[in-house]
Amino acid sequence: VQINCAAIPETLLESQLFGHEKGAFTGAHISRPGKFEAADGGTIFLDEIGEISPAVQVKLLRVLQERSVERLGGQRVIPVDVRIVAATNKNLEEMIRRNLFREDLYYRLNVVPLVLPPLRARREDIPLLLDHFLERFNRDNGRTVELSSGVLDLLIDYEWPGNVRELENMVERLVVMAREDRITGEDVRRAMTLYPRPSRIETSREPSEGTPRPSVERDGEIHGEEPEVRxxxxxxxxxxxxxxxxxxxxxxxxxxxxxxxxxxxxxxxxxxxxxxxxxxx
Missing domain, CATH: 1.10.10 (Arc Repressor Mutant, subunit A)
Incomplete structure (x- = not known):
């Protein structure tokens, strides 16, 4: 059973997690079990747990400690046997220092932590992800788009502040918008203009026809750009x-x-x- 804590209003999150009895609030015409009851004997995934309010944190802590829930508006204690998996993109330790997240709840949840580094810290994964997303979006759109030489370096060099989701969206955009069956460096640069964030290395455009090329000084004389550098x-x-x-x-x-x-x-x-x-x- 999974629930996105950030996608549900605070006023409804408590009843979604712990359930409610008939008449507990306006519109509660029937009793409903919560997610914890539904996950009894299994696993509940709490996504974006850093978004829950202090009031809900207190009740969640009680569930962890006592392994039981009380529905909203009810008095009956309902035992539950649930494994909890929680995820967040926030720094919970920093939130604890700012009194936004309960320290005792943090340590109750933080039994087996799994830290996923940002994509920029594991750039060796980018080629594998690119192959996966290219195959998927080619299949979905009935295309056979491939990457031109040099494009992989551009994508590896990018910082990817949005991590894998940003890479996924980028590949989908490139496949859908590609005018030919090969994605060029110019296509990537055009797509990156939608993400105005610097990469580790500023990539430069090729000079257009008629634009003077940069020159270098060698042996006291001015020459055109060296062929190897060009x-x-x-x-x-x-x-x-x-x-x-x-x-x-x-x-x-x-x-x-x-x-x-x-x-x-x-x-x-x-x-x-x-x-x-x-x-x-």
Missing amino acids: ARGLLGAVSSLEREQIESVLKRYGYVKTRAARALGVTPRQLRYRMIKYGIP
Whole structure:
């Protein structure tokens, strides 16, 4: 049984969780069991638990301590045997310091914590998620859209403040709006304008036809942009530096990946992903 605590008004949440008796409030024409009674012998998932009011927190704490509920407007104690799984995107410890969440309830719930890092902290998952969402939205929309070269780097570099849901929406938008069967870097940049947040590396557009290209000074003379820099662009240059750094550290530690990952400040899984990405044996 699941319930989104943020989607239900505070005045109704209590009766949804614990149930109510006939006549408990205006409109309560019949008695109804709550979610805890419905989940008896099973599991209840409380999503967005950080949104519940202090009054409901007190009653929830009582359910956890006594393993029983009292319906709103009732006096009968109803025993329940329920496993509780709770989720939130808020910092409950900070809410405790601000007296917005009960400390005793927090410790009653925080038995086996599972912390899911933001997407920007596990960028090696982005290619897998992209493949999954591309396959799904291609199937849903009857298309065969693929990513052009360089697009993966753009998407990996983005900060994804909205995490997986933002990535999912981005892929759906790209598939639906793609004019051809290949998503280009320009398509991604256009979609990213809907999310006016900076990425780790500012990506630049290719100069339009007739626009003077930047020049560099070499050997005391001014030359046009070097072909290698023009071909790779900023992202390519950064990728090249990253590959050189990884290869250097791997050689230094005799290709022991755990030690190399520790020296690079990444997890072994992240190191393996980058080795595959850059074709490092």
